[in-house]
Amino acid sequence: MAVLIAALVVAGLALIWFAASFKVLQEYERGVMFRFGRLRPIRQPGVQVVFLGIDSMVRVDLRIVTLTIPPQDVITKDNVPARVNAVVLFQVTDPVRSVMGVENHAVATSQMAQTTLRSVVGRADLDTLLAHRADLNEDLARNINAQTEPWGVEVKVVEIKDVEIPQAMQRAMAREAEAERERRAKIINAHGELQASEELGQAAEILSRNPASLQLRYLQTLLELGADHNSTVVFPLPMDIIGPFLNKMSSGVPAGMPAGMPTGMPTGMPAAPAASVPQAPVTVPDGSHS
Template sequence: MPTEAVLGLLAFLLVVAFLFASLRIVREYERVVAFRIGRLRGALGPGLVFRLPFLDKLIKVDLRTVTLTIPPQEVITRDNVTARVNAVVMFRVTDPVLSVMSVENHAIATSQFAQTTLRSVVGRAELDTLLAHRADLNEDLARSIATQTKEWGVEASVVEIKDVEIPEMMQRAMAREAEAERERRAKVISAHGELQASVELRDAALTLSEAPASLQLRYLQTLLELGADQNSTVVFPLPMDIVGPLVQAVQKFTGEDEAPTQPRKPGLAVVDRPLEG
């Protein structure tokens, strides 16, 4: 093989190797922070990126949203209740240069700062606030974390408290409190029902007093309802306007005084026979 051909092949192989070592493909959701001989060049990409072998160093940064789970933290609330709280943080890099230059590892730094902030925010709140008003605590957490991570070129978009574990004794106490509250509501509702029923009964009594004949119809309806149960003995009151004339006739026949010494009461009629169905 001629020497010129060998040299040409070697040169071609060197060019191919140089291009292969110099070119990098950066995806759309990535950026690379380039350093040349230790000096910052800036963020490059997406697309085809050229670098000088042995002179340039590229650090890849992912711009997608990262979901970070904060491990459970032992927290003492403001009202001295021990609780275990964990949370989830969603963040993404907005400035690749700051995420590399300002902090060694932005993911670990965000995780550690989120744990510290979680303990601080929950420690300032009471247990009822932690259980019932979690959205307010989430907003406070997100605001505190975002203020710090902004200096690192990281944006914390979502911070949510996931689970809150409290001691078993506290759970039983809360269950008893909830049961007592339900009983109180039941008694209040029952009292309101009794009050409304008494008002309705009063109105019904006033209506019946205006029409005495309707009271007689009510007596007949009551007898019909009692007869449906096949009772053998029925006791029902009779008003004095029905019994009065009969009593006066008996008194005149026996010669007794017409005026009674005591006020009369409604009579009672007793039927001691089976009612026909």
């Protein structure tokens, strides 16, 4: 009876041991199998038999893993301190090498990404870090992939997420950007003045070819002044019309009279001798006479 009970116990334990030896691998997993410490062929997805105490299996996930690199304190090529963080997407391509080549491929990839990030950013200046981030991302992915390829890990994407610079440097960059915009505004204004002067010169040349066009321009100006309901109307006169009158007035000869003719006397009459006229006394407010 005791022998039967012992046999039943042994059979039960064997049944439990055998039932516990069944393992299920998901479609995105692969199993690296060891039997008595020796590497066995890789196990595919599905139900696999792993005998307890004899075999051991390491599950390897083949999906893309997202790894966040914590902020790293770096100094750029132009001696500007900055804090840079990034994200790394990697995938295991060889399960056997990921287990046999490194103890923990995720931790190793994270540490390698941090050191490579500091090294690559330290070789670039601040302008490159801010404006040419895509080139730095490609350089990071290439350098990290060269280190992780012997482990059966392929780096898919490396992206620099954020770049933090000191507040003093931010204010200096803001002043620089403001000065650059002011310089562009002055250049644009100067170009506008140059183009306007060229257009005005061409317009003046066209108007000078036909005096009637200039008179029409005067009339249009009067129309624009009258549209504003102004109480004062300015009549512009061209200098070529009033110029002769001004010259005659400055010489003391009325317009239309020959030069050398005395003013205020009809033509052909002799001038009368000037007579002395007695001056009347002028009364001054204080009572004295002059």
